[in-house]
Amino acid sequence: MKxxxxxxxxxxxxxxxxxCGSYFCPDCIVTRRKGGVLKNENIHxxxxxxxxxxxxxxxxxxxxxWTRLPKFFTYPLSLQPLALITILSIVGLILSxxxxxxxxxxxxxxGILFKYSFSALKATAHGDLTPPGITSETISEDxxxxxxxxxxxxxxxxxxxxxxxxxxxxxxVLFLIFALFYVPAIIILLVTTNSxxxxxxxxxxxxxxxxxxRGYFLMYFFLILLGSAPAVLGQYIMKFLPTELFQLFFGFAxxxxxxxxxxxMGYVILQYHEEIGYQVDYEDFKESAVKEIEEDESTxxxxxxNIMIKDGKLDDAISFIKDTxxxxxxxxxxxxxxxxxxxLMKKRKPEMLKHxxxxxxxLAHKNTKSKACELYAKCLAMNRxxxxxxxxxxxxxxxLNETGKIKEAIRTYNRLTKAFPDDALxxxxxxxxxxxxxxxxxxxxxxxKILSALIKKYPEHEIIPQAKNYLxxxxx
Ligand SMILES: [Zn+2]
Ligand SMILES: [Zn+2]
Numbered sequence: 001m002k003x004x005x006x007x008x009x010x011x012x013x014x015x016x017x018x019x020c021g022s023y024f025c026p027d028c029i030v031t032r033r034k035g036g037v038l039k040n041e042n043i044h045x046x047x048x049x050x051x052x053x054x055x056x057x058x059x060x061x062x063x064x065x066w067t068r069l070p071k072f073f074t075y076p077l078s079l080q081p082l083a084l085i086t087i088l089s090i091v092g093l094i095l096s097x098x099x100x101x102x103x104x105x106x107x108x109x110x111g112i113l114f115k116y117s118f119s120a121l122k123a124t125a126h127g128d129l130t131p132p133g134i135t136s137e138t139i140s141e142d143x144x145x146x147x148x149x150x151x152x153x154x155x156x157x158x159x160x161x162x163x164x165x166x167x168x169x170x171x172x173v174l175f176l177i178f179a180l181f182y183v184p185a186i187i188i189l190l191v192t193t194n195s196x197x198x199x200x201x202x203x204x205x206x207x208x209x210x211x212x213x214r215g216y217f218l219m220y221f222f223l224i225l226l227g228s229a230p231a232v233l234g235q236y237i238m239k240f241l242p243t244e245l246f247q248l249f250f251g252f253a254x255x256x257x258x259x260x261x262x263x264x265m266g267y268v269i270l271q272y273h274e275e276i277g278y279q280v281d282y283e284d285f286k287e288s289a290v291k292e293i294e295e296d297e298s299t300x301x302x303x304x305x306n307i308m309i310k311d312g313k314l315d316d317a318i319s320f321i322k323d324t325x326x327x328x329x330x331x332x333x334x335x336x337x338x339x340x341x342x343x344l345m346k347k348r349k350p351e352m353l354k355h356x357x358x359x360x361x362x363l364a365h366k367n368t369k370s371k372a373c374e375l376y377a378k379c380l381a382m383n384r385x386x387x388x389x390x391x392x393x394x395x396x397x398x399x400l401n402e403t404g405k406i407k408e409a410i411r412t413y414n415r416l417t418k419a420f421p422d423d424a425l426x427x428x429x430x431x432x433x434x435x436x437x438x439x440x441x442x443x444x445x446x447x448x449k450i451l452s453a454l455i456k457k458y459p460e461h462e463i464i465p466q467a468k469n470y471l472x473x474x475x476x
Contacts, residue, residue: 003060007310012061014282015053017046023056028307030300047304055282058127059274065267066218072267076259080134081116085259088113089251093244111146112139113255117262118146122191124266125273127280131259148196152186155200184223185209185216188269192278211275212268219268226261230254298332301325305338318342318351333362353383360388364395373399376412390420394429401432406440427461430454434470444474 003013005025013023030045044053065072076082088109095102095109119138120131132138156179163172185208189199198204209216230253238246273280301324308317321330321339330336336359343352356379363372376396379386388396393416401409413429420426430450438447451471455464 003056007307013056014061015044016056017049017051017053019049019051020046022046022048024053028303029053030303032300047307057274058270058280059272062271064215065264065271069222072260072264075131075263076256078131081131081259084113084116084134084139085252085255088255089248092251093248096247111143113258114146114149115139115143117259118149118191120259121187121262121266124263125191125269125278125280127270145190148190149187151196152183152190152200156180156183181220182206182209184220184265184268187265188276191266192269192276208276212272215268215272219264222264223261226257226264229257298330298335302332302335302338305335309342314342314346318346318348330358331362333366336362349382353379353386356386357388360392360396364389364392367395369399372396373403387415387419390416390423390425393419394425397429397432401436401440406436410436427454427458427463431463431467431470434467438474448474
């Protein structure tokens, strides 16, 4: 039965905790890098127990093959396989003009296509649902695999030929039907065991087909459709195309459908890997639809916090954030906001005010104007002595001025200059105040006073030339 995430009832589970038995999706799991030699590998920890979880297996994640048929047809639609199919069809057409040598060379082309299809099958069975690239490995190396497949047909043909005289044509034909039905099972065994001897053992391949069950019949049905599709298509369009173009098209369609058939067999291995006894590791599983899992620290903390919140353990969530961010302050705005809301919900005022310093600084850096101004006002209402960072004060002062809250803006700049007298932003805050007094409050004499004091007190600051200029402009 398909397993779903404990916290997301519609998301298939990827991991299972051996301690608490819970299932988790990638959004809920905690991902960490392994140390030492294995530092490029990830471990996946239970967000509740912090113990290593085991992968549920690919069968739980992927959809059954009969619901994703359109995707099988688009599988070869990628530059490299398309180029291979096209080249093989064109060269095949040219070779068919040559007599016996052409025929022999066509067998080589046929072998290349089968080698590539076989590589596609293997990649798919490993969990990689993208077509393999064209490399020596995928089209020429280890050509034995192709010979082993040919051997399957030779063996079937040989048994058939020897049955005709000894047991009669009816028995021989029945054998042929029986054998052809099991060819996909034999090919699957060839991939998973790499042993021809093992693959052609009737006990082994019939058992495999039965273990897959109904899915095997369905796959066989689709394989027959795929196998006969080029011929059906060919008959239909033969009338409209000149002979050569038709041959080219027919060759192309045959190659295209061969790759799809092998991909389908690979997918069946993937889907039934548990029944077949084939190991598929999480690290090898690759599907474009599945997003890469980030192993960023704040995401991990956030995942665990979300779970604690869903379980109603708000105090635990608060202590957890506090502990994990003790040495490294929070830099993730989502995590920071979650922490703030938790403290608000639990009415933990002193901790909340303390965290607001961090949160306001993050909001100021992100230029989240209204949120920052609102929160600042809220903090002041709770405690008149509340002081955020100098940067946040400077930004908020500017935003208050923009929104017409002039007096509050001046008050904010004043708090900055008083609380952080040595801060590099102080001269700028004075300059801004002077501007407000002149432009907004129509009080040029106050503006002049501030500017003169500023020039006297911070003669080296970068804003001084600007301040002098402004003072001259005021006309004294
Ligand atoms: Zn657990
Ligand atoms: Zn989840």
